[in-house]
Amino acid sequence: xxxLKYSDITPENxxxxxxxxxxxxxxxxxxxxxxxxxxxxxxxISQLSPNSLQEITNYNNxxxxxxxxxxxxxxxxxxxxxxxxxxxxxxxxxxxxxxxxKILNNKQLEERIYRLRCVEGWSMVIPWIGFPLKKLIDxxxxxxxxxxxxxxxxxxxxxxxxxxxxxxxxxxxxGLTIEEAMNPLTFLATGLYGKELPNxxxxxxxLVVPWKYGFKSIKSIVKISFxxxxxxxxxxxxxxxxxxxxxxxxPNVDHPxxxxxxxxxxxxxxxxxRRKTEMFNGYEKEVGHLYKGMDLKKHY
Ligand SMILES: Nc1nc2c(c(=O)[nH]1)N[C@H]1C(S)=C(S)[C@@H](COP(=O)(O)O)O[C@H]1N2
Ligand SMILES: [Mo]
Numbered sequence: 001x002x003x004l005k006y007s008d009i010t011p012e013n014x015x016x017x018x019x020x021x022x023x024x025x026x027x028x029x030x031x032x033x034x035x036x037x038x039x040x041x042x043x044x045i046s047q048l049s050p051n052s053l054q055e056i057t058n059y060n061n062x063x064x065x066x067x068x069x070x071x072x073x074x075x076x077x078x079x080x081x082x083x084x085x086x087x088x089x090x091x092x093x094x095x096x097x098x099x100x101x102k103i104l105n106n107k108q109l110e111e112r113i114y115r116l117r118c119v120e121g122w123s124m125v126i127p128w129i130g131f132p133l134k135k136l137i138d139x140x141x142x143x144x145x146x147x148x149x150x151x152x153x154x155x156x157x158x159x160x161x162x163x164x165x166x167x168x169x170x171x172x173x174x175g176l177t178i179e180e181a182m183n184p185l186t187f188l189a190t191g192l193y194g195k196e197l198p199n200x201x202x203x204x205x206x207l208v209v210p211w212k213y214g215f216k217s218i219k220s221i222v223k224i225s226f227x228x229x230x231x232x233x234x235x236x237x238x239x240x241x242x243x244x245x246x247x248x249x250x251p252n253v254d255h256p257x258x259x260x261x262x263x264x265x266x267x268x269x270x271x272x273x274r275r276k277t278e279m280f281n282g283y284e285k286e287v288g289h290l291y292k293g294m295d296l297k298k299h300y
Contacts, residue, residue, distance in 0.1 A: 048114070050113055051124040051267050052267065055266055056192065058200075059124070061214065062202070063162050065200070075162075078159055079199045085097050085099055085222065086221065091142055093140075100205060104190065109130060110130065113128075116210070121259075128187060129191030132187060133149075134182045134183075134184065142226040145228045147177065147228050148177055148227045148230055148231050149225070150173060150223075151174045151224055152173050152225075153171050153218055153221060168235075173232055174207065176209065183286070189201075205220070206219040206220060211248060248280055249279070250279060253296060
């Protein structure tokens with residue numbers, strides 16, 4: 001039997017017309033609603049010029065495979081991503097373990113070109129393929145008491161050599177408020193550059209939260225839970241003084257050990273060109289309302 005790849009399921013969806021996607025998307029409508037003209041809204045989404053596939057797949061953070069930027073590309077090849085199951089747990093009416101094929105079956109895939117800003121002070125632009133997390137959450141029918149969404153990465157030390165060392169408290173876990181999770185920008189990626197997701201980028205399913213530091217965008221997800229209490233998150237548990245639950249990109253709130261005012265752009269020259277880091281990584285119009293009245297220095 002031919003093994004079904006995730007890209008085989010809805011191949012026509014990989015060749016979406018980006019212009020049509022942008023014009024029809026919820027993000028686009030919300031930008032227009034917040035006062036941008038059609039042209040401005042379109043420009044702010046489509047202006048980003050992506051990094052090369054070479055850069056995106058060879059400069060990675062995925063500590064399950066090692067802590068150097070080249071380890072994930074080197075050591076993730078043997079990760080088994082077929083079959084893959086996703087457990088849905090907690091405050092939901094649809095608890096269970098689901099085959100990823102089944103979850104992806106009825107999902108229209110879209111392209112989203114987002115800037116990824118790592119807390120370490122570098123950034124790149126990645127053309128993801130996937131669908132809004134909201135679509136899955138709506139299907140999972142969370143209960144009214146659900147205030148947070150928790151995510152968990154695969155724990156498989158046989159295939160993830162970094163997990164044999166106690167660098168972090170495995171499995172890697174992350175979390176969002178339910179409002180953040182339901183925002184139209186919040187994305188579950190199954191591919192990039194029109195192809196299925198490379199293992200080093202978090203195959204077969206990873207979160208992308210473009211207005212937060214990269215470590216919130218958890219890779220190779222096996223479990224999603226709905227909770228009433230703020231869930232544990234790996235980097236905040238490892239070092240709560242340096243990494244908070246929110247971790248919104250913010251040029252005005254420095255990391256205790258370095259400035260967050262600028263970022264090194266991966267791939268632009270030998271020493272990397274620097275650009276000014278933008279509030280909420282440039283997505284303030286879309287997500288600023290989520291944090292109205294919040295002290296962002298306190299809730300970092
Ligand atoms: N499970 C898991 N997810 C993870 C990480 C990790 O080490 N383990 N690293 C995070 C960090 S720090 C960043 S910057 C992004 C990098 O994503 P990319 O390699 O696809 O660019 O993945 C995030 N997701
Ligand atoms: Mo990161």
